[in-house]
Amino acid sequence: MPADDVAALVAGAVEGQPRAVARLISLVEDRSPKLREVSAALASTAGRAHVVGITGSPGVGKSTSTSALVGVLRAAGRRVGVLAVDPTSPFTGGALLGDRIRMQDHATDAGVYIRSMASRGHLGGLSASAPQALRVFDAAGCDVVLVETVGVGQSEIEIAGIADTTLVLLAPGMGDGIQAAKAGILEIGDIFCVNKADRDGANSTRRELRSVLSMTGDDGGGSWKPSIVMTVATTGQGVEELLARIDAHREHLAASGELGRRRLARARREIEALALTEVQQRFAHLSGHADLDDLARQVVEGGTDPFAAADRLVQAL
Amino acid sequence: MPADDVAALVAGAVEGQPRAVARLISLVEDRSPKLREVSAALASTAGRAHVVGITGSPGVGKSTSTSALVGVLRAAGRRVGVLAVDPTSPFTGGALLGDRIRMQDHATDAGVYIRSMASRGHLGGLSASAPQALRVFDAAGCDVVLVETVGVGQSEIEIAGIADTTLVLLAPGMGDGIQAAKAGILEIGDIFCVNKADRDGANSTRRELRSVLSMTGDDGGGSWKPSIVMTVATTGQGVEELLARIDAHREHLAASGELGRRRLARARREIEALALTEVQQRFAHLSGHADLDDLARQVVEGGTDPFAAADRLVQAL
Numbered sequence: 001m002p003a004d005d006v007a008a009l010v011a012g013a014v015e016g017q018p019r020a021v022a023r024l025i026s027l028v029e030d031r032s033p034k035l036r037e038v039s040a041a042l043a044s045t046a047g048r049a050h051v052v053g054i055t056g057s058p059g060v061g062k063s064t065s066t067s068a069l070v071g072v073l074r075a076a077g078r079r080v081g082v083l084a085v086d087p088t089s090p091f092t093g094g095a096l097l098g099d100r101i102r103m104q105d106h107a108t109d110a111g112v113y114i115r116s117m118a119s120r121g122h123l124g125g126l127s128a129s130a131p132q133a134l135r136v137f138d139a140a141g142c143d144v145v146l147v148e149t150v151g152v153g154q155s156e157i158e159i160a161g162i163a164d165t166t167l168v169l170l171a172p173g174m175g176d177g178i179q180a181a182k183a184g185i186l187e188i189g190d191i192f193c194v195n196k197a198d199r200d201g202a203n204s205t206r207r208e209l210r211s212v213l214s215m216t217g218d219d220g221g222g223s224w225k226p227s228i229v230m231t232v233a234t235t236g237q238g239v240e241e242l243l244a245r246i247d248a249h250r251e252h253l254a255a256s257g258e259l260g261r262r263r264l265a266r267a268r269r270e271i272e273a274l275a276l277t278e279v280q281q282r283f284a285h286l287s288g289h290a291d292l293d294d295l296a297r298q299v300v301e302g303g304t305d306p307f308a309a310a311d312r313l314v315q316a317l
Numbered sequence: 318m319p320a321d322d323v324a325a326l327v328a329g330a331v332e333g334q335p336r337a338v339a340r341l342i343s344l345v346e347d348r349s350p351k352l353r354e355v356s357a358a359l360a361s362t363a364g365r366a367h368v369v370g371i372t373g374s375p376g377v378g379k380s381t382s383t384s385a386l387v388g389v390l391r392a393a394g395r396r397v398g399v400l401a402v403d404p405t406s407p408f409t410g411g412a413l414l415g416d417r418i419r420m421q422d423h424a425t426d427a428g429v430y431i432r433s434m435a436s437r438g439h440l441g442g443l444s445a446s447a448p449q450a451l452r453v454f455d456a457a458g459c460d461v462v463l464v465e466t467v468g469v470g471q472s473e474i475e476i477a478g479i480a481d482t483t484l485v486l487l488a489p490g491m492g493d494g495i496q497a498a499k500a501g502i503l504e505i506g507d508i509f510c511v512n513k514a515d516r517d518g519a520n521s522t523r524r525e526l527r528s529v530l531s532m533t534g535d536d537g538g539g540s541w542k543p544s545i546v547m548t549v550a551t552t553g554q555g556v557e558e559l560l561a562r563i564d565a566h567r568e569h570l571a572a573s574g575e576l577g578r579r580r581l582a583r584a585r586r587e588i589e590a591l592a593l594t595e596v597q598q599r600f601a602h603l604s605g606h607a608d609l610d611d612l613a614r615q616v617v618e619g620g621t622d623p624f625a626a627a628d629r630l631v632q633a634l
Contacts, residue, residue: 279631
């Protein structure tokens with residue numbers, strides 16, 4: 001087939017062809033002219049896959065945990081997609097992250113699709129780029145898609161916006177309890193996982209976490225109580241229990257109607273982010289009284305204020 | 318004067334009245350109906366203050382360092398504003414940050430204005446709310462405004478977008494070198510400060526940092542080479558040298574023309590953020606074919622795709 005025959009690629013992805021999946025995600029990620037065509041072709045592929053966001057501070061073992069989850073999912077015969085999101089610096093496009101060698105255990109397994117994606121710090125962040133990639137995995141028949149954020153940053157919070165279930169990882173002895181609270185990630189977790197549970201301090205991390213969680217109360221997801229699972233991802237200890245909790249959360253979401261609400265909110269944010277990106281591009285191309293560079297100069301020189309300048313942009317649309 | 322007579326408040330701020338400064342910042346932060354009026358009244362107050370962003374991972378000593386810098390600035394007879402930005406959770410408005418007791422040494426000094434501000438995770442983040450507060454400090458005659466981010470998150474990166482000079486703090490033994498690289502904050506630093514320099518590992522942190530900095534090269538700010546200063550903020554050790562580097566960077570910015578470029582870019586982002594916020598509000602109020610909830614439902618059900626839905630929004634503006 002021609003390399004970028006979108007209909008053929010989507011058909012190939014639905015049949016589970018790894019190359020078609022990879023090519024579609026590239027088209028999505030590169031924001032190619034074919035992006036809209038891909039989006040339209042994927043619209044009717046159902047939202048079947050369970051999207052699980054995995055977040056936590058650097059060093060807690062996100063990659064290892066993701067890999068361990070892939071292992072137990074595959075052992076159960078389930079198809080898995082992995083999307084690793086790099087919150088690459090918005091300033092250079094960042095080449096500092098070239099050190100990642102991961103997921104090698106699963107690189108040759110036809111039931112696993114693995115993909116890294118830069119979030120690039122653009123307007124809308126994750127919510128503008130990742131959903132299309134998730135749709136590709138979905139079309140390819142993945143039962144579960146694991147979305148892992150690499151490093152720190154806003155993407156830790158944003159991940160809750162694109163996932164059905166958000167898994168927050170912690171590790172003993174990193175002061176993560178309080179730090180996590182400050183970053184707001186405790187509030188986004190459906191399931192908490194204390195990884196490296198064989199290390200000193202694992203139980204006190206669990207205690208601290210349990211105490212903070214009891215303060216924050218219900219997160220609006222109905223009757224779901226965030227649970228805490230202890231794992232040692234490197235040995236696989238606790239990982240089956242972790243998957244059981246993930247599956248239980250999915251069942252809870254479906255039964256309570258929360259799944260539909262989350263997906264509706266997600267679609268809303270995605271549409272909004274795309275529309276705002278389009279508007280931002282139009283702003284950059286306005287001229288005359290609404291030339292953005294000229295308005296910025298006037299603001300710096302004190303000739304106008306930012307609100308008046310913004311009004312001119314909006315009026316000129 | 319009447320509490321919210323904007324012209325009188327601005328006149329009071331220019332005279333250095335702490336109450337007028339505090340009231341104006343409240344008007345700005347609360348996004349009150351007076352916000353536009355305040356913005357217009359402040360437009361012609363010059364961009365005289367040197368805005369210094371202070372960022373770094375939790376635990377490196379940002380508050381202590383900020384306080385120590387205030388001390389040496391005041392000793393030199395310079396007026397100082399401090400804006401502490403809380404990256405409060407976008408999900409609850411976050412009440413977890415009630416534990417901050419800070420800057421008490423300077424609370425009664427009339428030459429120091431101190432203010433906390435929530436960034437609230439709204440569209441545009443820091444770049445939509447902080448600049449107006451900075452203008453208030455500027456109008457009040459501050460020579461230097463220190464903007465400190467509390468906790469972690471996107472605000473660490475955003476701070477570079479609102480500051481003339483960005484100071485990145487690290488501390489020994491926190492694995493900060495590599496972590497910072499991942500978060501992209503190394504690329505935004507004009508000056509690096511290894512705080513807690515009396516602790517084990519301070520020199521190896523400096524070495525690691527120097528090595529990473531030599532890889533990233535010049536940041537586009539002309540001939541400025543990011544420097545590394547060692548401090549013990551709790552005792553004041555190295556803090557005068559830190560201020561000297563901050564002043565040197567300001568001189569470099571002015572001499573190279575980079576100051577003007579950074580401020581132009583900042584104004585541009587600010588205008589853009591305000592305009593996009595306005596557009597986003599309009600999106601939320603569209604109806605009929607462009608009703609956002611209805612479009613989201615169609616996307617979830619596979620009846621349309623997000624790009625087509627976004628097009629409808631933009632067209633309906």
